[in-house]
Amino acid sequence: MTYKLFPSLLLAASSLLAYSHRSLADAASDDKENEVKSILQRMETDVLAFRDEMERVYSARCETKTLTECAESNFNDCSSMFPSQQCAKADELIFSACRDGETCNALWDKTLSTVSIPAALAQGPLDNPNDNEVIESACYSRLAEQYMIDKYKTDEEYWAKYNVQPSWTYFGAHNGLFRRIPAIHQEECGQYDPRRRPWFVAASSGPKDVVLVIDVSGSMEDYGRMDIAKEAAITIVETLTVADRVAVVSFSSRAAQIGGFNSLIRATNENKERLIKAIKNLDANEATNFYDAFNTAFNALDKTIRSESTSGCNIAILFMTDGQISEGPGANEVIKLVNDRTGQLSATFDRNATLFTFSLGQQADHAVTKSIACSTNGIWTPVDDFTGDLVTAMSSYYKLFALGLGEGGNEDFTAWVEPYEFTNPAGKMGTTVSAPVYDRSVKPPLFLGVVAVDSYMDTLEQVLGEDATSSTMLQRFVLLSTARCPKLGLTECELDALRFLGGGEEATCGVCNSTYTGIVPEKCPFQSDLPNNLWHNTDMEGKKYEDRACCESGGIVPSKSCPSNKLSDGAIAEIVLGDGALAGITIGSVFLLWVCLVFLKLGSSSFYKKISQVKEPEVRWGISDEGMLRTWSTPVQSKVGAKPNEQTDPEASLSSIKQTEPDASLNSNKQMEPEENLGATYEGISIVPPSVPQNNPAFDVKQEV
Numbered sequence: 001m002t003y004k005l006f007p008s009l010l011l012a013a014s015s016l017l018a019y020s021h022r023s024l025a026d027a028a029s030d031d032k033e034n035e036v037k038s039i040l041q042r043m044e045t046d047v048l049a050f051r052d053e054m055e056r057v058y059s060a061r062c063e064t065k066t067l068t069e070c071a072e073s074n075f076n077d078c079s080s081m082f083p084s085q086q087c088a089k090a091d092e093l094i095f096s097a098c099r100d101g102e103t104c105n106a107l108w109d110k111t112l113s114t115v116s117i118p119a120a121l122a123q124g125p126l127d128n129p130n131d132n133e134v135i136e137s138a139c140y141s142r143l144a145e146q147y148m149i150d151k152y153k154t155d156e157e158y159w160a161k162y163n164v165q166p167s168w169t170y171f172g173a174h175n176g177l178f179r180r181i182p183a184i185h186q187e188e189c190g191q192y193d194p195r196r197r198p199w200f201v202a203a204s205s206g207p208k209d210v211v212l213v214i215d216v217s218g219s220m221e222d223y224g225r226m227d228i229a230k231e232a233a234i235t236i237v238e239t240l241t242v243a244d245r246v247a248v249v250s251f252s253s254r255a256a257q258i259g260g261f262n263s264l265i266r267a268t269n270e271n272k273e274r275l276i277k278a279i280k281n282l283d284a285n286e287a288t289n290f291y292d293a294f295n296t297a298f299n300a301l302d303k304t305i306r307s308e309s310t311s312g313c314n315i316a317i318l319f320m321t322d323g324q325i326s327e328g329p330g331a332n333e334v335i336k337l338v339n340d341r342t343g344q345l346s347a348t349f350d351r352n353a354t355l356f357t358f359s360l361g362q363q364a365d366h367a368v369t370k371s372i373a374c375s376t377n378g379i380w381t382p383v384d385d386f387t388g389d390l391v392t393a394m395s396s397y398y399k400l401f402a403l404g405l406g407e408g409g410n411e412d413f414t415a416w417v418e419p420y421e422f423t424n425p426a427g428k429m430g431t432t433v434s435a436p437v438y439d440r441s442v443k444p445p446l447f448l449g450v451v452a453v454d455s456y457m458d459t460l461e462q463v464l465g466e467d468a469t470s471s472t473m474l475q476r477f478v479l480l481s482t483a484r485c486p487k488l489g490l491t492e493c494e495l496d497a498l499r500f501l502g503g504g505e506e507a508t509c510g511v512c513n514s515t516y517t518g519i520v521p522e523k524c525p526f527q528s529d530l531p532n533n534l535w536h537n538t539d540m541e542g543k544k545y546e547d548r549a550c551c552e553s554g555g556i557v558p559s560k561s562c563p564s565n566k567l568s569d570g571a572i573a574e575i576v577l578g579d580g581a582l583a584g585i586t587i588g589s590v591f592l593l594w595v596c597l598v599f600l601k602l603g604s605s606s607f608y609k610k611i612s613q614v615k616e617p618e619v620r621w622g623i624s625d626e627g628m629l630r631t632w633s634t635p636v637q638s639k640v641g642a643k644p645n646e647q648t649d650p651e652a653s654l655s656s657i658k659q660t661e662p663d664a665s666l667n668s669n670k671q672m673e674p675e676e677n678l679g680a681t682y683e684g685i686s687i688v689p690p691s692v693p694q695n696n697p698a699f700d701v702k703q704e705v
Helices: 002-058 064-068 132-142 145-160 198-205 218-239 269-280 290-306 331-349 366-375 396-402 458-464 471-480 492-503 579-602 605-612 650-655 662-666
Strands: 104-109 114-116 169-173 178-181 208-215 245-251 255-257 314-321 353-360 379-383 429-439 446-456 550-552 619-623 629-633 680-682 685-687
Touching (some): 002 145, 002 446, 132 178, 208 290, 218 314, 353 366, 379 396, 446 458
Antiparallel strands (some): 429 446
């Protein structure tokens, strides 16, 4: 009897042991998930606290102290030298443009923030912004710098337990200004615009369904408008996140959805790449049929909603064209179609759809596209053929949705970006959590910009044992980026204000005469207090990235022995030349040689003497009286009368140096000769006194390394 029961007891014990193992595994898995939730929750708490700080400092933006102390107190990420810069250690960060990180890396400064401004907005002297509102943004965001510094120190302590360095903390203003910590040099000067980044648009607009409708009729070939349309469409697609759905429709005589899709798709990195490739392959031909274009767009929306695969939030239809309707029903029929289909979406699915029309080119027919927008509660924006700030022109759609995220249960909304490959350090995966910033003293709250915090995926991968690109990891970020859909109960005046923001008075529909308080930022009353120069120094102005940033391990200044990995102006590239090009180069070389021989034969002896006095410029680094790193370099011509091998005692010579009187130079417009050095001259070394005023054109201290 006992023998017969033994197998049953053994089976029961085995089942109990297996259950116990599963329970332990489940418990361990739960512990991992809870730890990840704790990490992500901390990041959300951090970004909301940073948002609160930015909203607090905005209230002081017009104070005289804010504006006066802002002058020459900001560091430009392309032209400024940083006072406490150090060569990053390989275990902190590897800047691939400066080699391997072990022998050479890039300079950074954890004790201050840098400011970046898109080139189109920095047209003033020394790359200062020419828009007063951008200047205001630089000045009030500077008040949050100490908070950013303190936060970075705290982050270092927190992430140390995971053996991971903290990443960037930053603020992107709605006008394109960008401030971040730690301070680093930008590789491509004037190219970065935060408004083009997914973290910015996600936080400012929330989850959404976006349909891009692109005119590819024959006239789009004129004035490069097809290129403008492609750039605009690609920019929009790139800004979308996994919380969004997207479709792209192209039209000429007929319309069709591109990319091989027939409904809206989730905006994952993979899907976005597929759409961008399809956009790049578009060609212009045939006529222009607005009706079929809108009908195709609404059909895609209808199919997506019925299959319950949408974001569940607001809908934006972005319609880009350059001309008149030349085929199909006319403007009145198009307007009726848009009103009928948007009405159906609202009545059947409780979904709000907004139409944004863009007229591409100065010669475009504005009347039809503007009429369609004004007749359907939409927004029309003209886009210049040669616009240098396409992002501003295309920003009306996310600014509209931003109005609904400042209140109505979304006050603490945060957005997450699908894990992506960081630029610095290259190849490392990371993610971003961001939150919108508002002036909440007005109704509706005024959208100011977005704050964000980056994090490397190393920690989550360590805890979970999952790859950053796995589907389960992706799903976590999809769930994190949910929000109550913004309700857009805008008045006619508020809608007209948004039109004004995108295209000026020309873009308004004339339904309201207002100052647009709450939509358009008010100017500070004392514009004369605005600083003319934001930058603390411009010592790196005009230098290539490797000459500004690349450094030897343990160094504090750029190093000539650490050139960039990128092909520079002086690098040798393999070039394939045709026979004609080779012949031209050969003939040109022979002619140039002949000219040089004639020139040398006719040259005077005095010329040779002058040439013999020229010395190779030498750059030296030192610390000024203010504690700033400064550069001093040799003049182009050596000291007149100096003997080639003359040796001088440095201590004796330095004690006899006479400094140039700054006031005398400032009051003189005389063109200085090479021999007239601005500082003292010691054995051919031009030493600029630390007391020389910074950023003064009379004092040239920014010579190329």
